[in-house]
Amino acid sequence: MSITRRQTATALLTLPLALAATPALAHGGGGGGGGPRPRTVHIAGDSTAAPKPASAAPETGWGMALPFFLAPRLRVANHAVNGRSSKSFIEEGRLVALLADVRPGDLVLVQFGHNDQKTEDPARGTDPYTTYQEYLRQYVKGARARRARPVLVTSVERRRFAADGTALPSLGAYPAAMRALAAEEGVPLLDLQALSLARWQELGPDGTEPYFLWLAPGESPNHPEGAQDNTHFRPAGAVEVARMTARALLDEGVLPARDLRRLDAPVPAEWISWSGTA
Template sequence: MRLHFLHKAGLLSLFVLLAFAAPAPPKKIKLYLIGDSTIAQKVKQTFPETGWGMPLPTFFDSTVVVDNRAVNGRSTRTFLAENRWQPVVEALQPDDYVFIQFGHNDESEAHPDRYTSPADYRKNLVKFVSETRAKKANPVLITPVTRRKFDKEGRIMETHVAYSAATMEVAKTLKVPLIDLDRMSRELLQQFGVENSKLLFLQLEPGDHPNYPFGRNDNTHFSELGARKMAQLVVNDIKAQKLPLAERMAKPLPKNAVPPAATGKDAQPTTP
């Protein structure tokens, strides 16, 4: 009788423990980035040029795997024509995300090999969105990040008017989350001002870096700082819109925590 009672008590305790056990962690998902050179991974030969997709993984916890498929020089048309989209579609799993930012090369009429009319650009965005949703994944449209261009009075100028408008139109029509990076990045550059905004771009004097011995005056591609600032804008808008991805952000270290790399007897808490 006593053994029977102990057995029942043990089972009851197990049920109680299971009932109050921590919930299972969310499953891992992939966040695909498709777009152009402003997002893309860079090779060491072009450092310090940095796409804003490169620092993006640091903002998420371990349940989000960022898969950056963006490629330099691609428009929506060439990304499709080169069969860069189909492998993403085939790999998509339910609850994955696809961040879609094009426009820089679509609007480049001087380069007919990549130019895409606004009408075709819309059609291509619709294709990306509809095929993502068909796989029960989540599309997010992003307006093209701004170029650094100020007028004589020091006011930032719009550089993607037609293509940002087309992106917003598709987002509204198809009820797709929209990150208006064009507007947010222009506001950021205005805050930095004409001179300080150079810090965000690939602006180098001769001799500053061995990859660019003659210097560089690039108002499209980002420095490490610029890429991180653009990624922060994207992340902040994910939080502001309360997209489900916001629940998968990396947790900040406690104020006095020792960073993981600082181990051993000489490690000291960081100063508040």
């Protein structure tokens, strides 16, 4: 990252609280009589949460399904991007861009871990109890400087089973490190790793397959040779994880019941839509 970008990121992450109270930040858009901008749930994360282009369908990030579980008065700004870690998201200037749109009262959900595990890659890899926590603190500080509420979200589990059908954790020490940081910083924690691992155990190897990007050859024109992907989701899986996330927002007292909907109601896969561009 260049010195200029680092200086820019530092300046934005340390904005005084008074700046967040200016009219330009308290309302969305520029000029014009539209009234206050709706409260926004921002997502910083990786490919498990990210919006997908039409060329990737039926691959679906859980952030694409989260709006179905939030009241219409809330909007979702999904900044998650494939392949990013807590480190690379910041060093590419993506946290700066996210925070520029954050207003007082917004939520900032932070889910990283999958790519932080790639310690052989210096651009992405972090150590759970040192650099991972140090980068996560920057999200917490940045949200609080904008008078928004940071929410840490442990990474959703992969589809991995032992020979006896036991669902296996795959994220190493990163979930525990995030739990420890949340307790230290007094930040709400959505323990998606524990919730998803328990759910995959309930469903078993066969029951989880339709949730993940498992495709037979010829089933999808975007994946003509098929796929056996145990990390990324099909629409049903994204809906399931988004539902877990919404329930956790309620259970952890982050959102009241009036801000949520459909927690126990079906959400058809057909509701998912993909963008037309990569």
